[in-house]
Each structure stands twice: as C-alpha cells, then as structure tokens.
Amino acid sequence: MQTHEIRKRFLEHFTAAGHVEVPSASLVLEDPNLLFVNAGMVPFKPYFLGQETPPFATATSIQKCVRTLDIEEVGITTRHNTFFQMAGNFSFGDYFKEGAITLAWSLLTTPVAEGGFGIDPERLWVTVYLDDDEAHDIWANVVGVPEGRIQRRGMEDNYWSMGVPGPCGPCSEIFYDRGPDYGVEGGPVADEDRYIEIWNLVFMQNERGEGTGKGDFEIVGALPKKNIDTGMGIERVAFLLQGVENVYETDLLRPVIDTAEELTGARYAAGGDAAAEDDVRFRVIADHSRTGLMLMLDGVTPSNEGRGYILRRLLRRIIRSARLLGARGETLVALLDTARATMTPSFPELAENWERISHAAAAEERAFLRTLETGTRLFDEAAARLRASGGSRLSGADAFTLHDTHGFPIDLTLEMAAEAGLGVDEAGFRELMAEQRARAKADNRAKKRDHGxxxxxxxxxxxxxxxxxxxxxxxxxxxxxxxxxxxxxxxxxxxxxxxxxxxxxxxxxxxxxxxxxxxxxxxxxxxxxxxxxxxxxxxxxxxxxxxxxxxxxxxxxxxxxxxxDPAWRHSAEQAHSATHLIHAALRQVLGPDAVQAGSLNKPGYLRFDFSWAQGLTPEQLREVEQVANEAVDADWTVNTIETSLEEAKAMGALALFGENYGERVRVVEMGGPFSMELCGGTHVAHTSGIGPVAVLGESSVGSGVRRIEAYSGMDSFRYLSAERLLAERLATEFKAPSAELPERIAALSEKLRAAERRIADLTAAQLRAGAAAHLDRAEDLGAVTYLGLRLPEGTQAKDMRALADDLRRRLGDRPAVVALAAEAGGKAPFAIAVSDAGVAAGYAAGDLVAVLGAEIGGRGGGKPQLAQGSGADPAGIDAGLAAVRARLAGA
Missing domain, CATH: 2.40.30.130 (Elongation Factor Tu (Ef-tu); domain 3)
Structure with missing residues (x-):
C-alpha cells in the first residue's frame, strides 16, 4: 500500500466517524518553545492548554513534523526520520479512552477491501501506564486483546506531558510484531526493534507541575475536560504495509537512495563492514533531502542561526555524505528533485514552489563547496604545522575549530588526516562537541515558556x-x-x-x-x-x-x-504599503523567485527580507526604487478584498511562508496584477499617499536571504533633503557641480592612497635600513639567540612581518627567535619569526605567539617560521616581549 493511500485511508476513516479534517499547519509556527512543529498535536495546543475554545469537538489531521535534536544519529537506526508525517485524531472533551482505542483498532485491523489497513490482529501488542486499569480493561474486554499481549510500563514510556507545566496524562501505545527474525520474544518491554511502535494514544486528563525530564514532576490535579491526542507514524506504517525492511526502503525514500547511487557510483545495502558506513550515508541523504525540501517549502532558508542553521546543517550533511560516497560536483538539486517527485502527490504545492527551492539549494551547495576548499587549505596548514613540530595527531581543538568555525565536517577531517598519515584526537573533538550541545540544550531550556x-x-x-x-x-x-x-x-x-x-x-x-x-x-x-x-x-x-x-x-x-495616534498610523500605513510596492518591484526586476522572507514596518521606515542568492547591483537597486516610485506616481487605488483562502490563491495573491491563514483572508491589491498579497495590515487609500520611497541599500542577512531598507513619506523626504544638502556642501568644497562629484572624489581618493603607499614604502625602507643595527641587540640565551624589539609607534603589521622575516634570515646560521611589537591605532600588532636552524631545533613561531599575546590581550597564528597577531592592550608590549624571552631562557 503506497504512502499516499495510507494517508487517504486514515483521513477517510476519521471523517466518516464525524471528525473535522484539519489541513497540516506549516512546519514553522509562532511558538517560543519550538523551532519546528515536532508533533501532530502542536497546532492544537491552544485548545489543549485552555487558551482558546476549539471550533470542533473532534478533529483529524496529518501534520508535517520535523525533529532535529539528534541529527547526527540519523541513518544509524533505520526507523527514525527528521521529517515525518504524524496522523492523529483529537477529542476536546468529547470521547475518551474507549473511543480512542476502538477507533484506532478498527482502522488497523479492518480488511483492506473495507477501507482499513488489514493488519493481522495477532501481530499487535499494546502497552498501558502502570496503574491505568481503565485502559487495560478496554483493551482486554472491549477490543479482546489477550492478556499476554498487554504490557504495563512506567512514566518514562507511558506517561505524556509537554515538558513544562500544563496538561499531561497516561498513554497507550500500539506495537507491531515483526517476527522472530527481528529479535527476541517478550513484547515491547523485551525488544523494540522487533516490536515497532506505530500508534500512541494519549489520554490527557491531568495537569503537571514543575520538574524536569519525563518522570520527575508532580501531578497537581485533574483537567476540567478530558481530551484525546493520538499520533500514528505514517512512515512506520508504510514500511510495515509495504513489506520492506525499514522506513528508508519505502516508496517515499528509496527513490532518493536510487538517485544517490546514480550520482555516486556506490551501492546501498551492498553488505560488509565497509558498506555499513556507506549505508548510513545513503540514509542520511534520503532523510535530509526530504526534510530540507519540506523546510524550504515552508519558507526556511539556509543561514547561520535558528531554523536556517538547522536547514544548512541538513543540506551540508547531504553534500558531505554524497562526497564521501564518491560524488563529484553538484548533486543537491538532483536529490531534492527526486524527493519532490515522491512527495508531490501529498503536497502539490511543491510543484509551484520548486523553482524557488531549487535555486536556494543550488546556491547553498555552491557556497558549501567553497567552504570545503577553504577547509581543505586550513587543514593542510594545520597538518604542516603538526609535521614541523614532530606531531602525528591533529588536536581535538583544531578539528573542532575546522568544524564549528569554518563548517568543515569532521568526517572529511578524519578522511584527509588518514590520507596524510595523521591521526585525529576524536575524543577531544567529541568532548568539545558535547560541551557545545550541552550549552545549546541549556539555552533551549531557558527559552522554554510555561504553557500556562x-x-x-x-x-x-x-x-x-x-x-x-x-x-x-x-x-x-x-x-x-x-x-x-x-x-x-x-x-x-x-x-x-x-x-x-x-x-x-x-x-x-x-x-x-x-x-x-x-x-x-x-x-x-x-x-x-x-x-x-x-x-x-x-x-x-x-x-x-x-x-x-x-x-x-x-x-x-x-x-x-x-x-x-493619527500621525503614527499614517506613517505606519505609508511604510506598510511601500513594503508591498518594494516586493512587487523586486519581482519585476529580479523575477518571481524573489519572494518575501520577512518584513518590518514602522512609521516612515521599512525593511524587507527576500530570498535571493547574490547581492543586487547598483543598477538593479536603482531600478527597484524607480519601479516602486512609478507605482506611487500612478496613484492606484489600494483595494482590499475579503474572500476565501482558495479564492485568494486562485486570484494569484501572494502568501507569506510560515503564516497560518484562516478560511477567510484579506487580499490587498495595488495596480491590479502589479501587487496582490494576503495581508491583514492597514494601508493608504491610494499609492500616491505613500509619498516618495527612498531605498537606503541592501545587504545580506544570511545565505540566500537579502534585505532592503527604505524610507517612505516625510522620512523619505527628510532623508533625500539631507542627502541633497550634503551634495551641495561637497560641491562648494570641491568647487564643482554635483554631477562631477563622484569623479572628483574618486580622483582625490586615489591621490590619498598613492600618498599613503609612498609613506608606507618609506617607512618600510627605513625599517629595513636599520635592520643591521637591530642585530646588535640580539641576546645569546644559550640554546637560542633572542631578539625582542618594540618598534616605533604606528608601525604597520605588514611592515613588521617583512622586518621579522628579514631579521630571521640574517640570523639563519644559528637557532634564533625574533619578536617584534608596536602600538598602532590603539592596538598592538606583533610578529614572531624563527630561523631555519631554530625550527630544526624545535622552536615554532606559532607556539610563541600565544606567549606574547597573553600579555597584550591578543591572539595570532601562522607557520613555524613566521607567525603574527594583534592585541587590544599596547601597555603590555614590554611584558609580552619579556615573557617570550623568559620562555626561551627556561626552555
């Protein structure tokens, strides 16, 4: 039975029983406790928490869900996915335990020809909470499950809560026995690989107090109404009904693995120990391709924080896994396209959004491939330093820096280290990763808010x-x-x-x-x-x-x-209406892929975030501004239309990704097809009421997302007036018409740069000329000669580096260390050089920079022969030079 048929039968079963079918919410909701929707009940939380009255007594849905707490474990087990579809039925004070149990059982066991799933009842086991005799008796006496296939479990397994004070209650889980080939006898308490959980029935009847974890909280009382929340995993039921070994071999994910085989030349489930690692990579590719696709469908774009960071990690794990399997070049779009083909029957909106998604994916892959190039260079430098110092194992800190700071995957670090004949301190790396995860989880817990x-x-x-x-x-x-x-x-x-x-x-x-x-x-x-x-x-x-x-x-x-406040409202309306014009202008200039990713409107000012892979040219930015102001000049009437969501979409109205719209929506239209968006905001009556729109500029706010900022109305006028006044003052100063100012300023800038270059060249020449005199100040410390110098104030880092290298070479027939530092612009640049004989004797400039840097509040790095850095405290320069001397004298 295909997955789409499983979805269809589930919904038909519950709508026939009187439930209202509720469409899946976006994966992104306004919830302070969640990055993504992670359970089928999340959209119904306001009803369960008593914050809102539900518009129906019973409901059913198949909710898109994403769970990413343990991304790195994906693929290691064969029954967990980061994206999954949770089918559920819900009762808000209507039926309770008996209704939930009998409805679930009938769908599972009713023959296929009669609309059910046709599962053999003898294969099904159930668990109940320790003291939930009511649920036990319903299973035994109403449904007829034999006593031997009903097991009682404790709070960790069969008691549900949201993790913070709020509703809670016992639950009952339904398991499918895959047979003796998959594990030992004894039911779910004995083996959850053989006995697979497919449905969880939550009997929401109590309220929990403070506490942490799954079991260490107090039950403070009963809820005024008893509710039902159930979740059946579509993917798990699919792999059982399709007769395959795991969720990765179902009709939704196996095609992605097939595409990965074509792109990499490797084979899935080839057997053998080496192939086992490859199988994990294939499963990572399949899982993350679908999850990334669905996140981008709901408006998430790759970035360095929040939801965008999770998406970026998923996409880069796909690219990395494909590379480790043998792929070369770009593979991401092809993998996502296969996932799109398998998911479109259930999510037809994928087709209309595919161009936007594929462009974002392609841009992210190209950016990551550049990261791999950078990471490879940094790894090579670290490996060279390691060999020069006689080491053979890359430190955990270096591996962590490559991973965390530069985005270079640990798998590739391990692979390249092995090729170079080096080891990696994996234990140290894992320890640093664990510390980072612990900090992230602590931060997440701190952000959680009481559901009350x-x-x-x-x-x-x-x-x-x-x-x-x-x-x-x-x-x-x-x-x-x-x-x-x-x-x-x-x-x-x-x-x-x-x-x-x-x-x-x-x-x-x-x-x-x-x-x-x-x-x-x-x-x-x-x-x-x-x-x-x-x-x-x-x-x-x-x-x-x-x-x-x-x-x-x-x-x-x-x-x-x-x-x-009429002035506040008027200016806010101008900015909001201008935002619509900017959006429409961007789509006219750049094309339909420039879609909104967020906005902020306040009196006189707007910022507009949109999906786009590269910065706009000055010509494009000027054209966007011109198109928006032409719309202002056109004096179009701003029309608002209240209609159904489906009718609004049929009209071509644009919707903001991540927003959840009701059945009735408000469409704001300006200039017919020029701008038509779903919007609940307030607006001017005519586009001329916006006043001039002045674009301040555009910038990046993350990979694939750009931001335009602009003024509207009187704020725009005041900005343009100030710009005009500035131009007039400059024209007076330069004694030139305003139109000639760019050329005059460019010419003056070039003269200044040329003068600065001449001054720098003279300074460098003076430093080199005095190099011989500096050599007389070198000290013999026994095993090594040391020359520590505080250079004249203002000495630039590049000149200091050249001088240090020159002095190093002049002292090259003996082990020698040169340390130079100076005060420049309130900072303390420094350089350390070691002669070739000194490097051979075991001295490394890269190690000594830490000694000097510790005294001036700075850091640095480089190669064994030459390293440099900068500190924030020039007062410590003399102490830093002395510290290097002391280190060498004691060596």
Missing amino acids: DLGVYRRFLDEHPTEFTGYDRLVDESTILGLLSGGAEVPAAAEGEEVEVILDRTPLYAESGGQLGDHGRITLPDGSAIEVTDVQKAGKRLWLHRGRVAAGEVAVGSLAEARV
Whole structure:
C-alpha cells in the first residue's frame, strides 16, 4: 500500500466517524518553545492548554513534523526520520479512552477491501501506564486483546506531558510484531526493534507541575475536560504495509537512495563492514533531502542561526555524505528533485514552489563547496604545522575549530588526516562537541515558556474576543473588559502604573504581518487616560493594549474612547504599503523567485527580507526604487478584498511562508496584477499617499536571504533633503557641480592612497635600513639567540612581518627567535619569526605567539617560521616581549 493511500485511508476513516479534517499547519509556527512543529498535536495546543475554545469537538489531521535534536544519529537506526508525517485524531472533551482505542483498532485491523489497513490482529501488542486499569480493561474486554499481549510500563514510556507545566496524562501505545527474525520474544518491554511502535494514544486528563525530564514532576490535579491526542507514524506504517525492511526502503525514500547511487557510483545495502558506513550515508541523504525540501517549502532558508542553521546543517550533511560516497560536483538539486517527485502527490504545492527551492539549494551547495576548499587549505596548514613540530595527531581543538568555525565536517577531517598519515584526537573533538550541545540544550531550556502563560486570557478569548474596527476608523467607543498588571488581573489601576488593557472593540492595530502595533490613547469620561505604546495579540483574537496610566484612575467596566495616534498610523500605513510596492518591484526586476522572507514596518521606515542568492547591483537597486516610485506616481487605488483562502490563491495573491491563514483572508491589491498579497495590515487609500520611497541599500542577512531598507513619506523626504544638502556642501568644497562629484572624489581618493603607499614604502625602507643595527641587540640565551624589539609607534603589521622575516634570515646560521611589537591605532600588532636552524631545533613561531599575546590581550597564528597577531592592550608590549624571552631562557 503506497504512502499516499495510507494517508487517504486514515483521513477517510476519521471523517466518516464525524471528525473535522484539519489541513497540516506549516512546519514553522509562532511558538517560543519550538523551532519546528515536532508533533501532530502542536497546532492544537491552544485548545489543549485552555487558551482558546476549539471550533470542533473532534478533529483529524496529518501534520508535517520535523525533529532535529539528534541529527547526527540519523541513518544509524533505520526507523527514525527528521521529517515525518504524524496522523492523529483529537477529542476536546468529547470521547475518551474507549473511543480512542476502538477507533484506532478498527482502522488497523479492518480488511483492506473495507477501507482499513488489514493488519493481522495477532501481530499487535499494546502497552498501558502502570496503574491505568481503565485502559487495560478496554483493551482486554472491549477490543479482546489477550492478556499476554498487554504490557504495563512506567512514566518514562507511558506517561505524556509537554515538558513544562500544563496538561499531561497516561498513554497507550500500539506495537507491531515483526517476527522472530527481528529479535527476541517478550513484547515491547523485551525488544523494540522487533516490536515497532506505530500508534500512541494519549489520554490527557491531568495537569503537571514543575520538574524536569519525563518522570520527575508532580501531578497537581485533574483537567476540567478530558481530551484525546493520538499520533500514528505514517512512515512506520508504510514500511510495515509495504513489506520492506525499514522506513528508508519505502516508496517515499528509496527513490532518493536510487538517485544517490546514480550520482555516486556506490551501492546501498551492498553488505560488509565497509558498506555499513556507506549505508548510513545513503540514509542520511534520503532523510535530509526530504526534510530540507519540506523546510524550504515552508519558507526556511539556509543561514547561520535558528531554523536556517538547522536547514544548512541538513543540506551540508547531504553534500558531505554524497562526497564521501564518491560524488563529484553538484548533486543537491538532483536529490531534492527526486524527493519532490515522491512527495508531490501529498503536497502539490511543491510543484509551484520548486523553482524557488531549487535555486536556494543550488546556491547553498555552491557556497558549501567553497567552504570545503577553504577547509581543505586550513587543514593542510594545520597538518604542516603538526609535521614541523614532530606531531602525528591533529588536536581535538583544531578539528573542532575546522568544524564549528569554518563548517568543515569532521568526517572529511578524519578522511584527509588518514590520507596524510595523521591521526585525529576524536575524543577531544567529541568532548568539545558535547560541551557545545550541552550549552545549546541549556539555552533551549531557558527559552522554554510555561504553557500556562496565556491562561489568564482564556476567559476573554472565549467570551469577548476583540472586535477590530481600525480599518475604517481611528476613534471608537469601547468598554474596558479587563486590566492586567504583572501578568495578573486587577480591578483598577492608578496614575503611573503599567497595564495591559482589554477592550471589547478597538481601532488600534495589534502588531502582526511585520507592522508594529499602533500608538494611541484610551480616555475615560472623567478625564482619566492611558497612553498606549504597544498593541499585541493573545491567541490571535484578543488585543492587548499596553501602556501607562497617564492621568487619574481607570477601572474595569468603564466606558472609554480608544483613539489611534493619527500621525503614527499614517506613517505606519505609508511604510506598510511601500513594503508591498518594494516586493512587487523586486519581482519585476529580479523575477518571481524573489519572494518575501520577512518584513518590518514602522512609521516612515521599512525593511524587507527576500530570498535571493547574490547581492543586487547598483543598477538593479536603482531600478527597484524607480519601479516602486512609478507605482506611487500612478496613484492606484489600494483595494482590499475579503474572500476565501482558495479564492485568494486562485486570484494569484501572494502568501507569506510560515503564516497560518484562516478560511477567510484579506487580499490587498495595488495596480491590479502589479501587487496582490494576503495581508491583514492597514494601508493608504491610494499609492500616491505613500509619498516618495527612498531605498537606503541592501545587504545580506544570511545565505540566500537579502534585505532592503527604505524610507517612505516625510522620512523619505527628510532623508533625500539631507542627502541633497550634503551634495551641495561637497560641491562648494570641491568647487564643482554635483554631477562631477563622484569623479572628483574618486580622483582625490586615489591621490590619498598613492600618498599613503609612498609613506608606507618609506617607512618600510627605513625599517629595513636599520635592520643591521637591530642585530646588535640580539641576546645569546644559550640554546637560542633572542631578539625582542618594540618598534616605533604606528608601525604597520605588514611592515613588521617583512622586518621579522628579514631579521630571521640574517640570523639563519644559528637557532634564533625574533619578536617584534608596536602600538598602532590603539592596538598592538606583533610578529614572531624563527630561523631555519631554530625550527630544526624545535622552536615554532606559532607556539610563541600565544606567549606574547597573553600579555597584550591578543591572539595570532601562522607557520613555524613566521607567525603574527594583534592585541587590544599596547601597555603590555614590554611584558609580552619579556615573557617570550623568559620562555626561551627556561626552555
């Protein structure tokens, strides 16, 4: 049974039982505790946590999930994937244990001809929590599972929570027995390689307190409503129903392995110890290709932090694995294309986004191949230093630096070291990696937020979600429904207090879609007032007005007038509308692959992030600015259309990746096909109301992502006016028309550079001329001659390096060390050189730089003959030169 058929049967089974089918959410959600959606229940968390009331009593979904905590373990086991599809059914206070158990059992065991999966009931085992007699009895007496195939397990295995205070409860897991060829008898408690878990039924009935880990927390009480959350792994069921050995041999992943075989010339499952490592690499390629594809589909782009860093690691592990299997040249796009072909039947949106994804992948592969070149050069330098010092094993620190700082994979370091006849301190490397992982996990735990944070708003979300009236008005009559201070409800607040205000209706815009929340004022009839400096949302439907009581006292239940600061709103609307024009202009100039990756709009200013592999030329940037201003000059009406999501897509409206849209959406259109986007923000009435748009520049914010910054309205005018004034002053200073300024300035700059070169040449010549005199100051320390000099202030690093090398050569018939340092621009550049005889005697400049650097707060590096660096504390120069002398004298 193909994977797409398994998905179809699952959804049909539960919709026939009255469940509402909910489409998969994006892998990227606004959740402070998650980089990616990692479980099927994540989109339903607000309902389970009591933060929102669910619009349905029961639901079913097949959710895209990504788990990346142990990326480096992928492929070693054959049943875990970083990307997987979690099929689930959910009950919010409706059916409980018996309903969940019987629904799961019937789908698994119903014959294929009748719409089920047709699994032999004799193959199925179940586990329940230690004291969950209710679930045990349902399995035994209602379903009829023999007592011998029902096992009880402890909290680590059969009790579920989110890891922080919130809902929890016992669970029951369903396992499939693969038979005696795969392990020992005795059920899941004996062997989870033979007995594969395929479905987990969570009975959410309790609330947990503080604690860490899976089992060391207190159960503080019962939930007011009992809920069901189940998860069936589509990939695991697929490999069992398709009769293959593991998830990598299913219809979704095996084709990627086949493509990898073609690209590398290696063979999967070839047998033998050496081939076992290759098999892991094939599985890494298959797994990461699909995960990378799905992450990029949902708008993630490779970068050096957060989600983008995870994606970059995945893509680079693919490239690395393919290289280790024998591939040469670019392979990534071909592998992702195969993954696309297998996934498109379930995710048709892959087809329309493939061009964008393939371009981003190709750019990342080219960048990584350049990294490999750099890493190879750095490895060669490290290996040369190692041989010169008589060593034979690369340190763990060097291997870690190559990996962590330069992105050079440890596998390639090990491979190249072996080819060079060198070893690597793998234990030291692993220790440093473990320390880094521990820091990352500690940081992640610190960022986790209690799921009860939004519980204080639950009553308002259920009873009084905010009515937003700000599209049509800037002033509205309201009632204060709630006041919060310090995260708790208060009946009143006095002058000077910081508060959150909940109104029944408001014209103030709450921050979303990149547009900052409005500023404004809430005034009571008696003159009491609150200055609003920020507006945020809770649960997407409740507006939180944050500010300070500016006068009098405000109380819950009071009538009030909510007023938007009109200047703030007008400037914010100009910037937001200008953002749409910049987006449209970029797509006109660069093409449809220039898609939005994020934005920020505040009064008079915008920044717009977009997917693009290289920097824009000055000509392209000027054209983007011109196209945007032509749209302003066209004075198009800005139309807003409220329609269904499907109709909006049919109209061609652009959606922002990672956003979750409801069934009804708002389309903002400017100039017909020129700009049409899904957007909930506020906008000017006509494009001419934006005023001039001044592009400040563009820059990189990560691999494959660029950023444009611009001013709009009066801020744009003020910027352009200041630029004009600057040009006028320069024209007066240079006694030239403004149009000739670039040539005049370029000519002057070249004169200055030529003068600086002449000065530098003279300085270097003076230093060389005095080299002989310097030799008279060399000291005989017995085994080695030492020359330590503090050079004149302002001596440049390149001149110091040349002098050190010259002195080294002049002392070349004896073991000698030269150490030079100077103060230059508040820093302390230094150089150390060792004569050839000194290197032969065991002295290395690269080792001695650490001695000098320690005294001046600096570091450096280089080769055994010559190394250099710089420090932040010139006051330590004399002490540093003395420290080098002391080291040599004591050697």
